[in-house]
Amino acid sequence: MELSWLDDFLALVDCGNFSRAADARHLTQPAFSRRIRALEDWAGTPLFDRSAQPVTLTEAGRRFRPFADETVRRLLQGREEARLAAQSEAATLRFAATHALSLTFFPSWLRALEARARLGAITLSSDSMEACERLMLAGQAQFLLCHAHPAAAGRLDAESFRSVVVGGDRLLAVTAPDAAGRPRHLLAARENSESGESAPLPHLSYSRESGMGRILEAVRAAQSLPAALDTVFTSHLAAVLRTLARDGRGVAWLPESLIAEDLARGTLVRAGVPAGDERWIVPVQIRLVRPRARQSKAAESFWTLAVEAALWRNAESPTESIIPVAGAESVTEEEL
CATH class of the missing domain: 3.40.190 (D-Maltodextrin-Binding Protein; domain 2)
Structure with missing residues (x-):
């Protein structure tokens, strides 16, 4: 089984169409179809229902998808960690944040944390929520800053990611x-x-x-x-x-x-x-999300700092206490 087959599988899940998925993977449609068939042969069962338009997952495909997501994410994260290990110990914190929070919340929140401890170099990727989730799943960002609501689930499941409420906001008409x-x-x-x-x-x-x-x-x-x-x-x-x-x-x-x-x-x-x-x-809540897998020393230190600041804030503002959100786990003091 080749890793590229998993990328092909996820591309077809996202596109729902062999032609568009093949274009996204920069392959001809016949070559793309052969690779999907090879993955299904390896799995021993069809993963897609080709009779439906758009193409949908079979029950076997639905069960296989979270494993494909996690495998690709962990392998990409492993590659990224290997590259980081080969570089100098200069610890860069890598954030993904939605556009609105990059402008309104991130600067003042970061300034408040820097008043409590010295932070190293920081990179911020500002994009849509969907694009930020892809960065997290690919291991290209250590933290995600986003709006959240108990009724709205995302792609970052609670088995692989954890989160803490670091602020609050309101959507006003x-x-x-x-x-x-x-x-x-x-x-x-x-x-x-x-x-x-x-x-x-x-x-x-x-x-x-x-x-x-x-x-x-x-x-x-x-x-x-x-x-x-x-x-x-x-x-x-x-x-x-x-x-x-x-x-x-x-x-x-x-x-x-x-x-x-x-x-x-x-x-x-x-x-x-x-x-x-x-x-x-x-x-709405403003949440800081991270993978459950252990991060670099700098990232783990930052997480501890952010959680301590969030717990202090929630103790000071009980009306904005941590609330469970689908797809992410609230962090309590016992988890520090």
């Missing part, structure tokens, strides 16, 4: 103000005078690769909000949605940390009506 400073778009249920149906509101939405998009989708599935939304624009970047919301293009759920200045200046206003309607607020 906002829109541009009209000339009188009132919300241009109102989230309260509106009745169309002619049809009697709720009139849809223009919605500035997150794409699927966005962590906040996952959170909002899960929250909306769990609790029905009395507003019809018509998605008019989609992006994985909260900063892009913020700009369009300020231009009056629709309603967007944005991190309060990102739009605090806009709210203070009045360039954005809350879209919920009446004022203070809590249905439109989505509380």
Whole structure:
């Protein structure tokens, strides 16, 4: 069995189509199909249902997938660790963080930790949640800083990764103000005078690769909000949605940390009506995620520092205590 077959397997799982997966792997479709067949011959059973469109996993394939994910991740992590071991002992901490947190939370959080201990060199990869998860699975980042919510699961399962709450935020439904400073778009249920149906509101939405998009989708599935939304624009970047919301293009759920200045200046206003309607607020956690496998000495020291700071913060702010999130385990004091 060749490692490349596992990469082929995961590419087909992600693409759901032999032609697109072959392109992603820079192979001809016949060559790609032969490699998938070779993997299935090695496994002794079909892993894909080719009669379905898009191609889906068989039950055997579904059971095989987590092992393929973990094997590829561990091998890539092993290669990365071998390369690091061959280099000097200069310990570089490698972070992945979503775009919004890279701008709003990461700098001040890092500064607070540096006040408690000296840190070495740091690299930060800022991208969508989906891309950050890929970096973690490939062992190319030691830590992930992301938004999280109990209702929204990600790809980083609790068997392979652990996490701690290091902050909190809120996703607020906002829109541009009209000339009188009132919300241009109102989230309260509106009745169309002619049809009697709720009139849809223009919605500035997150794409699927966005962590906040996952959170909002899960929250909306769990609790029905009395507003019809018509998605008019989609992006994985909260900063892009913020700009369009300020231009009056629709309603967007944005991190309060990102739009605090806009709210203070009045360039954005809350879209919920009446004022203070809590249905439109989505509380989220800010989590630091790491692999369960042992990291470098510098990374382990940083993790201990971050957990101690988080435990102190949670003790000071009991209303923001650690809450279990699907796909990640909360870290308690006993785990230090």
